Amino acid sequence: QVQLQESGPGLVKPSETLSLTCTVSGGSIGTYYWSWIRQAPGKGLEWIAHIYKSGTTNYNPALKSRVSMSVDTSKSQFSLNLRSVTAADTGVYYCARIEYSDLSYFFDVWGRGALVTVSS
Amino acid sequence: EIVLTQSPGTLSVSPGERATLSCRASESIRRSYLSWYQHKPGQAPRLLIHGTSRATGIPDRFSASGSGTDFTLSISRVEPEDSAVYYCQQYGGSLYSFGPGTKVEIK
Numbered sequence A: 001q002v003q004l005q006e007s008g009p010g011l012v013k014p015s016e017t018l019s020l021t022c023t024v025s026g027g028s029i030g031t032y033y034w035s036w037i038r039q040a041p042g043k044g045l046e047w048i049a050h051i052y053k054s055g056t057t058n059y060n061p062a063l064k065s066r067v068s069m070s071v072d073t074s075k076s077q078f079s080l081n082l083r084s085v086t087a088a089d090t091g092v093y094y095c096a097r098i099e100y101s102d103l104s105y106f107f108d109v110w111g112r113g114a115l116v117t118v119s120s
Numbered sequence B: 001e002i003v004l005t006q007s008p009g010t011l012s013v014s015p016g017e018r019a020t021l022s023c024r025a026s027e028s029i030r031r032s033y034l035s036w037y038q039h040k041p042g043q044a045p046r047l048l049i050h051g052t053s054r055a056t057g058i059p060d061r062f063s064a065s066g067s068g069t070d071f072t073l074s075i076s077r078v079e080p081e082d083s084a085v086y087y088c089q090q091y092g093g094s095l096y097s098f099g100p101g102t103k104v105e106i107k
Helices: none
Strands: A003-007 A018-025 A033-039 A045-051 A057-059 A067-072 A077-082 A091-101 A104-110 A114-118 B004-007 B010-013 B019-029 B034-039 B046-050 B062-075 B084-092 B095-098 B102-106
Touching: A003 A091, A003 A104, A018 A033, A018 A091, A018 A114, A033 A104, A045 A067, A045 A077, A045 B095, A057 A067, A077 A091, A104 B034, A104 B046, A104 B084, B004 B084, B010 B019, B019 B034, B019 B084, B019 B102, B034 B062, B046 B062, B062 B084
Parallel strands: B010 B102
Antiparallel strands: A003 A018, A018 A077, A033 A045, A033 A091, A045 A057, A067 A077, A091 A104, A091 A114, B004 B019, B019 B062, B034 B046, B034 B084, B084 B095, B084 B102
């Protein structure tokens, strides 16, 4: 059974870079797309970005200028970098696996989430 | 960009009653492009339904329907454990978006 685990600093200073890593266990990282999704306090879910094993990425247009993803298949990990953070970037960050079925994509496996607070 | 809206914002139901949650898209989408998730506080969101197919382990009291711009998640006989926020999500143009969620409260 595939499991995902987020890791990274829980506190980031304003204007700095938020960096998170998701480790995939119990399955192959090579046959799926992988994604980051976040939830600000009291808000709904917001898709951030996705990546494939080849390194092909796609980003939420609202965050595209500040975000990047990378993948390390040898470590079964993928990562998120979000630059120039502000308090609005505070929230729980989830990594998730993207499944494909019937011409559509959806998030079928999720990590437990990592709380990141942006504060000086 | 396709925007999803959900209604009602909060739904209060008694155990055993039927709950009907609505998700409306700003433009027509394929039914298969619409998925539903359950999110409980402190937990990871859980995939309930993609298109009209229930995810593994999801009880058959959860069902989805709809087409075009209007979609519905139904819980046929609500149980106390169904207390959660429910999100719809769409995929299109290699982008994903979520609705704002419907909170289901159990009376």
